[in-house]
Amino acid sequence: MRASLLRSPSPLPGFGLSFGIMMAILSIVVLLPLSALLGRGLMIGPADLWDMVNSRRIWSALELSFRAALIASVFNLVFGIVLAWVLVRYRFWGRKLVDAAVDLPFALPTAVAGISLTALYAPNGVFGQALAPLGIKVAYTELGIWMALIFIGLPFVVRTVQPVIEELDREVEEVSATLGARRTYTLRRVVLPTLAPAALTGFALALARSVGEYGSVIFIAGNIPNLTEIAPLLIVIRLEEYNYDAAAAIGIAMLLISFAMLLAINLIQIWSRRRIGLV
Amino acid sequence: MYRTIQLGAHAQAQGKFIRSLADGRIEIEAGTTRLVGRAVEKTRVVAQIGTRLLANRKLHGGLVATVAALGLMLSPVGTVTASAQDSVEILNVSYDPTREFYREYNELFNEWWTAQGNAPVTIQQSHGGSGSQARAVIDGLEATVVTLALAADINAVASRSDKVPEDWQSRLPHNSSPYTSTIVFLVREGNPKGLKDWGDLAKDGVQVITPNPKTSGGARWNYLAAWAWAENEFGGDEEKIRDFVGQIYKNVPVLDTAARGSTTTFSQRGIGDVLLAWENEAYLSLKELGEDKFDIVVPSVSVLAEPPVALVEGNIKSDAQRKAAEAYLNHLYSPEAQAIALKHFYRAWDVSAAAQEDIERFPEVKRLGIDHFGGWAKVQPHHFGDGGVFDQIYSE
Structure with a gap:
């Protein structure tokens, strides 16, 4: 009975083989490094782990990392949907070019992105000079960290939402209009709920990516402890001190917080799928 | 005046010139002992040309006899076996500001090495923050030699990996430091804030750029x-010294992870009034970015920074590689290599082959070595360890 349970959840042949390959690859690529990290944490013990994480400097770094990632991802969520909408629904000159450019943040080494953004937003840079009279400082402040994270997270929302908008039936919107709904009402009650699951997936991906981002942020953040020092940099600093345990402790803290956040997003996603009958 | 002498086949020593002997050898004072040996002079150019032609003899079949005879005549070391040897590789794991120096030195070394009748060596360079580089070697980067910013970083390799013997620092002259440097201030042209000495850096409204001492050797x-200056100023009152050093770090708006990052922040991004820089980085900035943009200010007291070099014994694969790697480090003390170091704004020891302008460039400054602070074994955990003095500055 147990064997048949494992064997045939699907009438499709080849389950055993493909499941085996999937598990092997998943274990090597994802589970092994994560369990190594958690294993190190178990060896240290929860009490010591807590002691290593529980300092003002580490809490400010964690708070900064998650706050900046959240702000950048919310921005990307809104802006990404708009961008995807424009790319799908309108035909204009250079659309293909813009479409291709969306992927560039994936391709560009993050350090290059960080250095370019810093050069632009530094007080003597093109944007920095323009913003200085208004009293706005971007480079070497938290604002700069947001900019870097927005840059690296943008493609996620666009690329997850875009295919869903393409699939969206125009007829549904037209029916909504013939039934007397105003455009904003249609957008709010018909279009957005359909996009919500995909948009949330993109949001979660962008968030996860931003939380751990190191390469681009260290160039544009001032890296001042308690102010603009991100958690990944603290991990690197702990490694420089050969304090592998403390580095693992911060890593585990980030892992747990990220896991809780992604879990919450997944729950919202399930709820929003149910709402539109896409179980 | 410092001179370099040859002791045996591969060992060299360097020290203050004492006198010339009748047989052509010279006597030098190296540390507490006096040594006698043949002075290492600038390699004779004729010999190099001879062997370089010889190395190409496969291509010039017809010339073999004449050229080989000429080559053997000029350089009596056996060249015949050279081409039969396997090619040897050296990976030099170094810190950030040495890129330009080693690029030029590697060429010099290979020229000299092949002139000695050896097959050319493939030299690869790796640069980064000194601490990260040391960690990479501990974690398994197959460095043949390490040329880092601090003895503490090589000590870490020695104590955490056994790849470098504990007594590494006594194996080469001058604490294994073929060149030294110091820390100076790089300020904006005309020094608008009038920054003259360490005391000025703690004043309100002065922005200081320095990397994070946790991740950068130079920053330490x-x-x-700064600590040394304050020690003298406040008569050793530790409380006041801490406050003073803390005050300087309160004036730091951007804490980069490595020396080059800080140089970029200061010179390209226009942040800060003063950059605390390696002397060689400061001169390089002047050269690269224009002398009319920055001035160098030498404080009343600074440090004798000794960026040391060591052979990574644990990663040596063959005798040929060991021989080449040892020669690679030894040759750093040769007059020509020292001249290159001087050219790249390092304070080298032997100035006999250097250009006059490279020697005269450096101002006199009182330099305190790491011994003044009690050695790295004490300084590292006390100041830069987890929860050390530097961490306390930021936790207040």
Whole structure:
């Protein structure tokens, strides 16, 4: 009975083989490094782990990392949907070019992105000079960290939402209009709920990516402890001190917080799928 | 005046010139002992040309006889076996500001090495923050030699990996430091804030750029130099010294992870009034970015920074590689290599082959070595360890 349970959840042949390959690859690529990290944490013990994480400097770094990632991802969520909408629904000159450019943040080494953004937003840079009279400082402040994270997270929302908008039936919107709904009402009650699951997936991906981002942020953040020092940099600093345990402790803290956040997003996603009958 | 002498086949020593002997050898004073040996002079150019032609003899079949005879005549070391040897590789794991120096030195070394009748060596370079580089070697980067910013970083390799013997620092002259440097201030042209000495850096409204001493070797010297000044100023009152050094770090708006990052922040991004920099980085900035943009200010006291070099014994694969790697480090003390170091703004020891302008460039400055602070074994955990003095500055 147990064997048949494992064997045939699907009438499709080849389950055993493909499941085996999937598990092997998943274990090597994802589970092994994560369990190594958690294993190190178990060896240290929860009490010591807590002691290593529980300092003002580490809490400010964690708070900064998650706050900046959240702000950048919310921005990307809104802006990404708009961008995807424009790319799908309108035909204009250079659309293909813009479409291709969306992927560039994936391709560009993050350090290059960080250095370019810093050069632009530094007080003597093109944007920095323009913003200085208004009293706005971007480079070497938290604002700069947001900019870097927005840059690296943008493609996620666009690329997850875009295919869903393409699939969206125009007829549904037209029916909504013939039934007397105003455009904003249609957008709010018909279009957005359909996009919500995909948009949330993109949001979660962008968030996860931003939380751990190191390469681009260290160039544009001032890296001042308690102010603009991100958690990944603290991990690197702990490694420089050969304090592998403390580095693992911060890593585990980030892992747990990220896991809780992604879990919450997944729950919202399930709820929003149910709402539109896409179980 | 410092001179370099040859002791045996591969060992060299360097020290103050004492006198010339009748047989052509010279006597030098190296540390507490006096040594006698043949002075290492600039390699004779004729010999190099001879062997270089010889190395190409496969291509010039017809010339073999004449050229080989000429080559053997000029350089009596056996060249015949050279081409039969396997090619040897050296990976030099170094810190950030040495890129330009080693690029030029590697060429010099290979020229000299092949002139000695050896097959050319493939030299690869790796640069980064000194601490990260040391960690990479501990974690398994197959460095043949390490040329880092601090003895503490090589000590870490020695104590955490056994790849470098504990007594590494006594194996080459001058604490294994073929060149030294110090910390100076790089200020904006005309020094608008009038920054003259360490005391000025703690004043309100002065922005200081320095990397994070946790991740950068040079930044540790910056910190220690400020500490030394304060020690003298406040008569050793530790509380006041801490406050003073803390005040300087309160004036730091951007804490980069490595020396080059800080140089970029200061010179390209226009942040800050003063950059605490390696002397060689400061001169390089002047050269690269224009002398009319920055001035160098030498403080009343600074540090004797000794960026040391060591052979990574644990990663040596063959005798040929060991021989080449040892020669690679030894040759750093040769007059020509020292001249290149001087050219790249390092304070080298032997100035006999250097250009006059490279020697005269450096101003006199009182330089305190790491021994003044009690050695790295004490300084590292006390100041830069987890929860050390530097961490306390930021936890207040």
